[in-house]
Amino acid sequence: MSITIHPTAIVDEGTQIGEGSCVWHWVHICGGAKIGRDCSFGQGVFVGDRVVIGNNCKIQNNVSVYENVTLEDDVFCGPSVVFTNVYNPRSAVNRKNEYRNTLVKRGVTLGANSTVVCGTTIGEYAFVAAGALINRSVKPYALMVGVPGKQIGWMSQFGDRLNLPLTGSAEAVCSHTGMKYLLFDGNCFIQE
Numbered sequence: 001m002s003i004t005i006h007p008t009a010i011v012d013e014g015t016q017i018g019e020g021s022c023v024w025h026w027v028h029i030c031g032g033a034k035i036g037r038d039c040s041f042g043q044g045v046f047v048g049d050r051v052v053i054g055n056n057c058k059i060q061n062n063v064s065v066y067e068n069v070t071l072e073d074d075v076f077c078g079p080s081v082v083f084t085n086v087y088n089p090r091s092a093v094n095r096k097n098e099y100r101n102t103l104v105k106r107g108v109t110l111g112a113n114s115t116v117v118c119g120t121t122i123g124e125y126a127f128v129a130a131g132a133l134i135n136r137s138v139k140p141y142a143l144m145v146g147v148p149g150k151q152i153g154w155m156s157q158f159g160d161r162l163n164l165p166l167t168g169s170a171e172a173v174c175s176h177t178g179m180k181y182l183l184f185d186g187n188c189f190i191q192e
Helices: none
Strands: 069-071 102-104 142-145 150-155 170-173 180-184 187-190
Touching: none
Parallel strands: 069 102
Antiparallel strands: 142 150, 170 180, 180 187
């Protein structure tokens, strides 16, 4: 296996990229980035220093992953997803020492044109709809829509909406995988 880097891409010295990853047209990856295996970076992607990207992540066209953002394994970033790293930016005020960490956990989907405000954690397998604004942390398996983001349901690991209420206790089965999901105390879990 090898790494594919398009001739128009800029991959700075010091960058760590895992086997099987593809870096396409006009991508810039800074030297401090750590990237896992089997990742894909679409046209016009920027990846900053102090960014960690796990295995099998798909970063679609025109996404900027700024410093202090961590994407765990199997994260999907749709076209033009926006990350921030300063909560209250001002051009005349240098706040590089105030960057806030953002953590996107395993299996999360971030829809096209969604925005993730720094300092948040998005739980495992959450699904953020296209155009949504995430300005606070998100529970695992949550389905988030709107501006600001609001939870309207739950999603399976496969990516199907689960027939579960937002609160209370209930269970549902993913129609594609047969996996059982339990809702308890406002949180969704896989039944082991």
